[in-house]
Amino acid sequence: xxxxxxxxxxxxxxxxxxxxxxxxxxxxxxxxxxxxxxxxxxxxxxxxxxxxxxxxxxxxxxxxxxxxxxxxxxxxxxxxxxxxxxxxxxxxxxxxxxxxxxxxxxxxxxxxx
Amino acid sequence: xxxxxxxxxxxxxxxxxxxxxxxxxxxxxxxxxxxxxxxxxxxxxxxxxxxxxxxxxxxxxxxxxxxxxxxxxxxxxxxxxxxxxxxxxxxxxxxxxxxxxxxxxxxxxxxxxx
Numbered sequence: 001x002x003x004x005x006x007x008x009x010x011x012x013x014x015x016x017x018x019x020x021x022x023x024x025x026x027x028x029x030x031x032x033x034x035x036x037x038x039x040x041x042x043x044x045x046x047x048x049x050x051x052x053x054x055x056x057x058x059x060x061x062x063x064x065x066x067x068x069x070x071x072x073x074x075x076x077x078x079x080x081x082x083x084x085x086x087x088x089x090x091x092x093x094x095x096x097x098x099x100x101x102x103x104x105x106x107x108x109x110x111x112x113x
Numbered sequence: 114x115x116x117x118x119x120x121x122x123x124x125x126x127x128x129x130x131x132x133x134x135x136x137x138x139x140x141x142x143x144x145x146x147x148x149x150x151x152x153x154x155x156x157x158x159x160x161x162x163x164x165x166x167x168x169x170x171x172x173x174x175x176x177x178x179x180x181x182x183x184x185x186x187x188x189x190x191x192x193x194x195x196x197x198x199x200x201x202x203x204x205x206x207x208x209x210x211x212x213x214x215x216x217x218x219x220x221x222x223x224x225x226x227x
Contacts (some may be wrong), residue, residue, distance in 0.1 A: 009153065034215050041205055043117070043218030044156075051214070090155060098144070098207055098214035100171070103156040113132070 002027040002093050006104035019063075019078040021094045023091030023108050033074040034101070035065055044090060050074065061085070062094040079091060086111045117219035125225045129145055130182075132191040134222050136204030143209045145187035146216065147179060150201040162187055164222070194226045 025031060032051050034084035036044040048059025055067040061084075065076045080082060088108045094101040119134035138145065145167040148156040148171075160169030168179050176198060180188045183184050187206075191198055201223050205216040 004155075034214075036201040036218075041122075041220070043205075043220045044216075045213055045218065049215065073130060094214050098216070099161060100216070101171070101216065103148075105153050 002031060002102050004091050004093050004102050004104035006089075006091050008105050008107055009028060009105065010108050010110065011058070012110040012112060013081045014078050015073040015083055017064060019076070019081045019085065019109065021091075021109065023074045023076065023081055023104060024072055025074060025091070025093045027093055027095050031093045031095045032098075033065075033067060035059065035074075035095050036090045036096070036103075037062070038088045038090065038106075040087070047076070051096075062095045063087050081109075081111045082112065083111050114142065117204055117206055118221040119202075119222050121222050122220065123223050123225075125227065126191075127193050127227050128195060130191075130194050130226075132194050132224070132226075134189040134191075134202055134204075134224070136187045136189070136206075136219055137185055138187075138204075138217070140206060140208065140217065141184070141216070143173075144185070144204035144207045144213070145181065146205040147177075148189065148203045149173070149210045150203055150221070156179065156203065159189065162167075166207040169173050196226050198224065199226045200224060 034049045035047040050067045091104040117138045130143045146161040162181040178190045204219040
């Protein structure tokens with residue numbers, strides 16, 4: 001069985017501040033982990049993913065995430081928020097080869113000027 | 114560029130109507146998916162298909178059926194729409210082999226059932 005928990009349904013940061021979106025997962029086998037972003041009125045697009053190898057994963061738009069097996073976490077960070085980062089972010093886990101990816105409930109990021 | 118399109122962005126239907134949601138991908142992907150997205154619940158998988166005419170139930174298939182007659186097209190059918198099926202519906206596709214876990218999403222169809 002696999003599951004994902006995103007801590008905080010809404011996160012608000014000031015422009016230029018650190019962005020930290022939290023994600024914890026459970027999986028009976030080593031999982032693949034993902035962050036997807038959904039801009040208003042659009043579908044989801046892949047931000048980054050962890051499969052194997054290096055635990056620090058870099059994605060698009062300056063985001064990165066670190067896989068911490070001991071903490072079962074895959075938190076998303078960005079050093080300096082931009083107004084264009086305002087969106088909803090979904091953490092996801094998969095250990096089925098891509099057929100039954102489990103998505104978290106989502107975290108909406110607000111960026112204040 | 115990768116492209117998944119959905120036939121409608123917004124749809125309003127009445128209770129009991131039969132509803133068809135269409136999804137087309139131009140990437141020659143083998144796998145296609147239908148999700149519904151609800152606030153606070155994230156995305157939940159309704160059905161997926163790994164080949165033409167093949168389908169598998171996801172986590173919430175009740176009240177839905179699907180059809181995949183051509184590789185590029187995956188249809189979601191609500192046989193008799195109900196108000197609790199008001200939601201955002203997202204279609205996605207993925208490829209076999211390397212990177213098959215990455216899904217490419219359409220823009221979504223927001224369905225309102227009155």
